[in-house]
Amino acid sequence: LATTPNVSPDIDITGAPEGDHTPDPVVTLAITRDDFQAAAAPNAAPEFLKKFPTNKALIEAVNNLFLETYESFTGKARMTGSGEAKRLVIHFHTAEARDLCVGSSHPEFSDLIFHVHDPRQLRSNKDLWAIQVTDISFFIKKDNLMAYFKKFGNITSCRLFSRPNAKVQQARIVYDHADSIVRFTDQWAVYCFSTCLRITPCFYTVDQKAARRQYVATLT
Secondary structure (H helix, E strand, O other): OOOOOOHHHHHHHHOOOOOOOOOOOOOOOOOOOOOEEEOOOOOHHHHHHHHHOOHHHHHHHHHHHHHHHHEOOOOEEEEEEEEHHOEEEEEEOHHHHHHHHOOOOOOOHOOOOOOEEEEEEEOOOOHHHEEEEEEOOOOHHHHHHHHHHHHHEEEEEEEEEEOOOOOEEEEEEEOOOOHHHHHHHOOEEEEEOOOOEEEOOOOOOOOHHHHHHHHHHOOO
16 A cells, blocks of 8 residues: 655655745855966986986975975975976966076076976977077078077077068077076067067967067057
């Protein structure tokens, strides 16, 4: 025989009075956390790799030093990619600490150089040693560029190119060491063959490149 639940006529089986459809209160916790990233290319730092030959060793070394050095460092260094795209990525809670790290040298890590990291961009190690030169008049040839820019360091490659119907050329110049392009984080142009050439480090993030283009456009 079928039986009916033993309940009061004015109470539903959930225990709420009939007709009372008020939902249970829901508590929502919103957690926001700023994440400012920097990264370095360990495969481009042979002295660093000699000292810390494994991923675990170098991650622990970076975590230990930066926890003592930067108050807003999260203590969560991690490794991504492989080969030329391999990156040691570190996280900060503030942009100020991230920028301080990028602008500082760390004697404990000798040749390991940190730059602002943009997760949207994957770069080769060569981007850490390269600059993009724009506004190059067509009378300026590759040999002219090589002759001028070699004073900043040893050039390993120089590619001069232009887009269809463009009024000027641009170039990608790669040096053999990151130190050769350090000056161009502050120096945005050079005067070459009576022409002002604008320069952007290739390791800049998408946002950094856009900000520099906007600033230069405002000046002109």
